[in-house]
Amino acid sequence: KSSLLVAAISFVLLFGSVAFAKKAYVNGIDANYPPFAYIDANGKPAGFDVDSLNWIAEKMGFTVEHKAMEWSTIVQSVVSKKIDMVYSGMSITEERAKQVTFSDPYWKVAQVVISKKGAGLTVEKVFKGGMKLGVQSGTSEADALQNQVGKDGNNFELKYYDSAPLAIMDILNGRVPAAAMDIAPAEDAIKHGKELEIVGEFGEPEFFGVAVRKEDKELLDTINKGLKMLMADPYWEELKAKHLKD
Ligand code: ARG
Known part of the structure; x- marks a missing residue:
């Protein structure tokens, strides 16, 4: 019976896509903060932080969408689940740490x-x-x-x-x-x-870190592992040379 075969194949495909689907995260950015995050000439999110997170996503096996948000309410947007994280030139501060958890620091700025x-x-x-x-x-x-x-x-x-x-x-x-x-x-x-x-x-001087929801231990762990990997990879030097004055 071919309909049974179609049903069986559909089931396998559906089950497979659910079981092996990558996690999809949304990163909130200040799209007017070059060189960390901005919108390039083609209208696409770009910058040191955007490139960094795209690399981490690929290595750690998740997908990421960068969404431009208003900076002054961006921490609140993580808490209310409009976005999952802020990887966008955000200083680790005590005030913000009352509402969100920060990853390990990845950049120091005066x-x-x-x-x-x-x-x-x-x-x-x-x-x-x-x-x-x-x-x-x-x-x-x-x-x-x-x-x-x-x-x-x-x-x-x-x-x-x-x-x-x-x-x-x-x-x-x-x-x-x-x-x-x-x-x-x-x-x-x-x-x-x-x-x-x-x-x-x-x-x-302040330190930039990635902000995630306090309860999102899985994402925090993924980001910290990814950051560690990135900062030990030659791509990190490449990114610095591309985006930041040294
Ligand atoms: N040190 C500032 C802060 O964390 C930088 C803010 C600007 N960063 C940005 N992506 N708009 O508040």
């Missing part, structure tokens, strides 16, 4: 103040000279700086932006004299010819 090239500023002048200081909403920098206004003679006024490139644009347009961010996006903008300079560092 916190810097930037200005237009040749502006002749110092971090001291920016912090204590009553200046406007641009910062991306929902970042660790924004939190840290908010706590410093009015202390130790700091009298800057924070101006909030939805992304780092928007703050950079306002510096170039002369709307704001300086901005605070991680060093990597600033160096990336300078590398791409923007007339900016790094005024100096402030605060403590």
Whole structure:
């Protein structure tokens, strides 16, 4: 009976695809954070973090979709299961660790103040000279700086932006004299010819990690194993050379 044969084959195929289906995860990204994550000229997610996670997914046997999300609510989006993780230039902070769990750190970044090239500023002048200081909403920098206004003679006024490139644009347009961010996006903008300079560092360097739901032990374990493998592979050096200034 051929119908029985068809049924048997269908069953085997269906069972096989369920039993061997790869896990599918969704990664939330800030799509305006080059060189870690951005949308390339073909409209596809790209960057150091995107390439890293794609490599890990392939090695660890899962599929991943990178979804552009709003940065200021991205941790909440992990908790509410809109996304499964944030592998997108996110600093490991105590505040965020109340809501999500972080993987092992994979990158260290200094916190810097930037200005237009040749502006002749110092971090001291920016912090204590009553200046406007641009910062991306929902970042660790924004939190840290908010706590410093009015202390130790700091009298800057924070101006909030939805992304780092928007703050950079306002510096170039002369709307704001300086901005605070991680060093990597600033160096990336300078590398791409923007007339900016790094005024100096402030605060403590931070470490990027991957945020996952607290209960998602399986994903945490997979990411940590994948990171370890990636950082020991020649591809890690290749990725750094491709995306980051060294
Ligand atoms: N240090 C900042 C933070 O973790 C960087 C935020 C910007 N990163 C990003 N993907 N938008 O909050």
